[in-house]
Amino acid sequence: MGNLALEPLDRPEGMTTHEYAHRRLRQAIMVGSIRPGESLTIRGIAEAMESSPTPVREALRRLSSEGALRVLDNRRIMVPRMTADRFLELISLRSVLEQHAARRAVPHITERRIDRLAEIDRAQDDAIARKDKATALLLNQEFHRTLYTANPEQVIMPMVESVWLQLGPLLGIAMEHVEQLYLVDRHQEAIAALRKRDEDAVAAAIDADIREGIGGFERPAIENLLRLAGQ
Amino acid sequence: MGNLALEPLDRPEGMTTHEYAHRRLRQAIMVGSIRPGESLTIRGIAEAMESSPTPVREALRRLSSEGALRVLDNRRIMVPRMTADRFLELISLRSVLEQHAARRAVPHITERRIDRLAEIDRAQDDAIARKDKATALLLNQEFHRTLYTANPEQVIMPMVESVWLQLGPLLGIAMEHVEQLYLVDRHQEAIAALRKRDEDAVAAAIDADIREGIGGFERPAIENLLRLAGQ
DNA sequence: TGTTTATTTTTGTGATCACATTTTGAAAAT
DNA sequence: ATTTTCAAAATGTGATCACAAAAATAAACA
Known part of the structure; x- marks a missing residue:
């Protein structure tokens, strides 16, 4: 110690x-x-x-x-111990919070920022191809952050960061063991929806991105993961 | 100073x-x-x-x-200055966050806790009748808190408290000047929905409670209020 | 050998001090 | 009268110390 x-x-x-x-x-x-x-x-x-x-x-x-x-x-x-219940609570909160953050960003988004999002997404795909998990995780966060911070009024982002941080320890472990996380990429969908300024479609893409990624785990899978993590 | x-x-x-x-x-x-x-x-x-x-x-x-x-x-x-934009951002976040908190509480609610909610609501009505604004405000928060904390996994509540705190300074001023805030009481509706374990109805009641109360202000009304508050 | 007691160490906490930067207020110059 | 310059006060910051409570270790006892 x-x-x-x-x-x-x-x-x-x-x-x-x-x-x-x-x-x-x-x-x-x-x-x-x-x-x-x-x-x-x-x-x-x-x-x-x-x-x-x-x-x-x-x-x-x-x-x-x-x-x-x-x-x-x-x-x-x-650092608090993760449990299946807490994990599910965090995921559902993340989904609600980020959908809302995305919706509130849409009216403020510029073509320039959408281009930047596309660039980040490409870089993330590269990282995934290189199997560079740490970078991919970081770029994924960067993508979401870049979207939400289009909104000049920043009251949601700190809360999103808080959820990420609470999810963080397990997220790292999950990426080591689960390939599923890499197959999900709804960012293209989100970008297309952003170009059309379609709030509902953007929110749907973000929701899918979360729920099919880390949030797609069912309770047994989570418990198995927690066992692997030795918690 | x-x-x-x-x-x-x-x-x-x-x-x-x-x-x-x-x-x-x-x-x-x-x-x-x-x-x-x-x-x-x-x-x-x-x-x-x-x-x-x-x-x-x-x-x-x-x-x-x-x-x-x-x-x-x-x-x-x-203490950050309030603006109309920030206020609207906070209200919309509050609505989304508390609806979610309410939904996640429903599966864990007990009849005993619903009784407690009814009791708090009665006390709040008394406070309103006495025109005791400070107590009414506190009891309103107590009502919402008692509902959301039925959920044993407490990750949402700190964020709700944060929103309340950011709204706080203006809320106090608003109650001094606006009678509208007292006329809204969707708590009975929420209680009825809780007894039926109807998540959608509970969320709808919470949403109405927020949007018709402090959240019901349109931009001109907010700007007027901010002027009154001398900000 | 296992349990209890005593002692030592570790740890959180809060006050104080020194230092660098910023702010304030007065004096001087334009 | 307005701006500039300079000294004094105020302020954030980080290290150190003393104290009390908690934890860990050693000693004594059953």
């Missing part, structure tokens, strides 16, 4: 320590390198990133607000 | 200072006693609640994650 494996991360000049700590921990949680159930210590993290408790505490508070960490009664902090 | 008016708040034994600071600031923001645009200082808050910067900073980080505060480039912290 105590020896936390945190990959170093690029730190732009002028970035505060607490923000850096937040980014680095977030990244670690997203890729599942912090095992759920394992308790995190403030001093341990501070030491691992060569800083002090104060900024680390701020980062931990933010992450717990974002649902990425859970504070126990003992005041211990850990 | 600097002299922050923070109403004292009951502090249960064993509650940490940063959690207390969070609760107290949250409460102040929710009722609109911190003017949007006015910048908050860490030392000012620490002094106002007779503590020190460290726990206050943790509270501020949490609140900014919850969308209640915005951190500017200068690292200044303030």
Whole structure:
């Protein structure tokens, strides 16, 4: 215990320590390198990133607000364990939230941004062809984010990011074991619908993208996956 | 500046200072006693609640994650100003989120909890009859919260709370000026639908409750309200 | 050998301090 | 009167320390 494996991360000049700590921990949680159930210590993290408790505490508070960490009664902090129920809850929320985000983006979308979406989608296809899973996952998120942030009023996106983060640890594991995730690509459908400014069709494409991808798992498959992940 | 008016708040034994600071600031923001645009200082808050910067900073980080505060480039912290666009965005998100929360609660609802909902609704009607606006607002939230928390898996509720908090400052002002908000009561409809375990009807009642209440404002009415609020 | 008790270590928490940056307010110059 | 310049105050930030509670380890007992 105590020896936390945190990959170093690029730190732009002028970035505060607490923000850096937040980014680095977030990244670690997203890729599942912090095992759920394992308790995190403030001093341990501070030491691992060569800083002090104060900024680390701020980062931990933010992450717990974002649902990425859970504070126990003992005041211990850990990455919450995934369960089949929680997983299904997160998926259904993700679907509703992202459909709504997509709808609210449509009136603000420009042809230029749609082109950018097409570009990201191509890059993702490349990554999939190269079997570069990590990049593919990142580009998939980039696609969705680029769509939703067409809306200048950003109140939904932080919540979508929160759901992604809570799903993150399992998502990484799932990609290791399941090929199904790569076969789904409704992005072309979404792009076509966007060109027509057809809100319903965009929402339908996003919904399909989620439900046929990670969200397509039935309960037995999820439980099997959780067993594989050793949780 | 600097002299922050923070109403004292009951502090249960064993509650940490940063959690207390969070609760107290949250409460102040929710009722609109911190003017949007006015910048908050860490030392000012620490002094106002007779503590020190460290726990206050943790509270501020949490609140900014919850969308209640915005951190500017200068690292200044303030309650975000409301605009008509942001308001409409928040309302539509609230509707979508709470309809979903309601649907996901239905399978877990018990008769006992429905009785509790009926009780809360009666208390709210009393408060309205007494023209006790603050209590009515609190009881309305309590009604919605009691419904959604029937679902044992709590991933949606924090997001609903976040939306409430972002809407909070204006909500308080709106209740001062607009009688319309009191006339809406779709709670009875929701209760009837719950007794029948009719998900669609429950969602419809919640949607109506939101859209005919605070959400029923058209853009001109909102802009007028914002003017009244002096923002 | 297994359980309980005592001691040591670890950990979260909150206050304080020093430093760098920003903001503010006064003084000087145009 | 308006703008510019400069000093003083305020502010965010991060490290350090002391304290109390919790956890882990060692010792004593059954």
